[in-house]
Amino acid sequence: MGHRTESMDTKEIDVRSLSSSNRHTLPYVHKVGVPPKQNLWKEFSAMLKETFFSDDPLRSFKDQSRSRKFVLGMQAIFPILSWGRSYNLAKLKGDLIAGLTIASLCIPQDIGYSKLANLAPQYGLYSSFVPPLVYAFMGSSRDIAIGPVAVVSLLLGTLLQNEIDPIKNAVEYRRLAFTATFFAGITQAILGIFRLGFLIDFLSHAAVVGFMGGAAITIALQQLKGFLGIKKFTKNTDIISVMHSVWGSAQHGWNWQTIVIGATFLAFLLFAKYIGKKKKKLFWVPAIAPLISVILSTFFVYITHAEKKGVQIVKHIEKGINPSSVNEIYFTGDYLLKGFRIGAVAGIIALTEAVAIGRTFATMKDYQLDGNKEMVALGTMNVVGSLTSCYVATGSFSRSAVNYMAGCQTAVSNIIMSLVVFLTLEFITPLFEYTPNAILSSIIISAVISLIDYEAAILIWKTDKFDFVACMGAFFGVVFHSVKTGLLIAVSISFAKLLLQVTRPRTAILGKIPRTNVYRNIQQYPDATKVPGVLIVRVDSAIYFSNSNYIRERTLRWLTDEEEQLKKDGLPKIQFLIVEMSPVTDIDTSGIHALEELYRSLQKRSVQLVLANPGPVVMDKLHASSFTSLIGEDKIFLTVADAVLTCSPKFAEDV
């Protein structure tokens, strides 16, 4: 490490000397630091830690007594033990109002959503009873509202009906639904326990926006059945099949009484939504509008007996709370694997939604949320749900927003909602008998409309065209083919983008910004000037096997282009190629090979290879592979400015 000691001694007369006049008498410059050699195990465990425990979840356990650790552990699993102790009446007031509001919103939605999943209406209500209770004990988000949601219901419904006919084989269908729910929970919990939560980040925001928008359109289209009172309807979810069904039944399949009821209440719901948007204080108007619609329309049908004129009604909802479904889950046979596959997909989509909601509100109220712990909570909740006749529940965008605006303080609002649903199940369900299906369709349509986030899509278009392609790919995939196709397109495009990034990193030619020591991309700073006889290339990525050849070839092409230009202009040729390595955060063996090959090619052209500011990891590896001794330690500089000072002292003087 001789060169390091030297650099320490010469530090007094380094870059600073640039601006003094006698800089040429002391052309020393700062040397690039080589970080202290790391212990292999330390390095490895640091990598593991960053990958799986980047949020340092065990921080609070440090230096604690055993019993304290047990308490902390229990509090980690059941956060209610921690925040419950400071719970008070003021908080309860907020939670009570919020809980009642989301309950009034969730009851009609649940009944509608269970239809999307091809299940009887009570299963939607069941899923708003048990899962929120479990979540309240284990979850750490204070604002999320738990229950069935539109997109997951649709996804589950379409995936399940590919396997079993929901009408002909209703029992098997329901059993498979519980099986899928069970494995959705298991998948979620496992991702959390093994701290693989970051995997859901691989579904990009743009893809999610497109997917959600497409799913919303699909769900709205499905509602045309109830809304128009059509009896024969396609099982496919793509827009072409649905439109075919709709027009095909226009002659005799539509029921005008249904349409009148549906349209009236849809207008009412949309108007309520509009009011809520206009005045934030009136958020409760759209929140209770669905329940009011249900009550009014049910009463109306009951007194006019519109059901005899072809208006379809709910007819029957099972009374009483969730029965056990432990024995209904397929733990053996063909359906085990199918249930697992469907559950894994539905579980991951449900997670994406819940985690996004949790993060949004945590940022708004500035509290920390451990994504992995959330997943364990959501997973447990779904496993318990699957044993008590629930299907996949997760956080609902619309109800969480209402919950937040209604002033919820803690997860107690979920408990309140759950209790209201309990009372509904025990006492009120028979009253829903005359509720027209058209109202449920209107409620669903008005609910999913807000999932079409066209503003986000416009912003995506403005910021990143590639993201927009992913967004539209997912959207059209869902609308024109199926939910599964849209999802597949979204994931594929997201991955393609990542791979493109690591295969074709950017490179840039740097120039000197006049009267500074700063070297920047000449495309971004058109007044930056190139250094005569020196080409400065910045490589904007870690150099790995996937891009090392490209980087080598691209750098040589920059050189060739530059030399051709210089020849044309009759200027002196390039003598130094400075590679600015600041953005090169890592290098692997293929990368070092590429650098060696670059060095050899440059030698043939009598151009010197010079490196500027390699980072700690890169420096370490360049040393280990003896690349530094190949090109010479004195060819590695702390900054581009230092390198230019040595390569072209005359130019540097003209600062």
Place this chain on the structure above:
Amino acid sequence: MGHRTESMDTKEIDVRSLSSSNRHTLPYVHKVGVPPKQNLWKEFSAMLKETFFSDDPLRSFKDQSRSRKFVLGMQAIFPILSWGRSYNLAKLKGDLIAGLTIASLCIPQDIGYSKLANLAPQYGLYSSFVPPLVYAFMGSSRDIAIGPVAVVSLLLGTLLQNEIDPIKNAVEYRRLAFTATFFAGITQAILGIFRLGFLIDFLSHAAVVGFMGGAAITIALQQLKGFLGIKKFTKNTDIISVMHSVWGSAQHGWNWQTIVIGATFLAFLLFAKYIGKKKKKLFWVPAIAPLISVILSTFFVYITHAEKKGVQIVKHIEKGINPSSVNEIYFTGDYLLKGFRIGAVAGIIALTEAVAIGRTFATMKDYQLDGNKEMVALGTMNVVGSLTSCYVATGSFSRSAVNYMAGCQTAVSNIIMSLVVFLTLEFITPLFEYTPNAILSSIIISAVISLIDYEAAILIWKTDKFDFVACMGAFFGVVFHSVKTGLLIAVSISFAKLLLQVTRPRTAILGKIPRTNVYRNIQQYPDATKVPGVLIVRVDSAIYFSNSNYIRERTLRWLTDEEEQLKKDGLPKIQFLIVEMSPVTDIDTSGIHALEELYRSLQKRSVQLVLANPGPVVMDKLHASSFTSLIGEDKIFLTVADAVLTCSPKFAEDV
């Protein structure tokens, strides 16, 4: 763009003024440039160009007449038309010597390798006749030696025998081999035509080293059958099964005469190899040693009639050149798909080998090689080969090295070799009748030994531990299970590495290197000092959906850690968080969301967010999404030094 004009005006008194004493009277600093808005189509086509035409293959076609373009086009497809015109006698001399040398090496190797592919010996020779001829016309590498190679022969052999028994159904097996060869060629050509050549870069150098080493061991183990004269031998290639076969037959299955012949000549071959390594001038000794061994041992067996004492001999090689195999390829039926799958895998592995060889020698002699064009040449060669009874041919490591050292000048050396093989097929094959199999085994063992690149493995261990895991994974996968498993492990680990890179990028805390304006990682430069009241974090990667949440959380954690430390030490708290964006080459919508969330969280903690040096693309997107107006244009600086100058003028003064 008001702020830009301003920055132009103030440029005279910018960072440079740092070192003047009156800097506080004029605290203006350089503004970050916003690149000129790009046309959408231009942006898109630039991306396409970098991805698929990064080597600018049409450069020479620019501004040329039509007829000239045709000539250039023909020369692009058949490079021989271009270099053939300057061919002369001096070059022919070099090529003649090199061609004869590699011919003497390839003939015995071909016979041996065809056994690895479970084909009769003449097919190896066929594959050294037609493919090299085709390559000579279409390829652009001057040093590669074309023909069957050990690893691809083994791979093809094991994949094919999973489908068809090569002994019981020899005809179908051969037909499937030609089908696979056909599709290997098609795969290679298509990758080249669609300029997807970069896909083979996804197999990392480390993985290839491990895979090749494992394959070499496997091949050597397979030779124990011929070497020990064992008759009953396992079909599996893993070391456990092979050793079981070997020890199981130790009592009565070994033939001592065979062992004596094999061992003697193996010692001779290894000694020749040693000589060749010691004195580079004697490279021809190991090159002709195999042929000498074949001649000597054949003569020996012929006069002693050792074949009657259990020494297995070649027995019969079909005389005459390649028959047509057009009608043998399965263009329909089940075997079409199987042939395609096997061919695609074998074709890609063959490509990896050929392209690596081509690149190595192109760098050594400093000529350009268009990887995609090479793929088209190799693909065409294999398609033609498959129609003329050849199996997959590619560039051979060992023979190419010999070709280079023997002084080859152009691909004419391949033509010479091809002609010698032609003469061999026409006249000499009957003489191989008495060649003992043990000799072929010895030749193969001595050939594949050099594929075990333990020096490279040591270097990989030294430079990159993760690469080493990929290398060993591939190695042990091949040795202990199968070639396919090893390949799968290699590809999976390589991909995992890439994904890890984009999921968990590095971040670093920067400090000021004393007496400079340079801010660097405090881990690499322990004497760098932190700026009081300011935390400088560098993010070392593009911010994409896959890492945006991590980056946000990690940055906040740096802040929390720092604040805890400051609190303990009783120092003033952090007021500014400077994010050094130099390495952030791109950002997507999720990334901007994360920045917004970061900004909001910081506001809650009354910490100001400041950005330093965002690149052109990032700047563009920050503008498009109005993030710049959210945090304020004046919070974005050209350099960290500028930012510190504004945030903590007192500290900056102490330079």
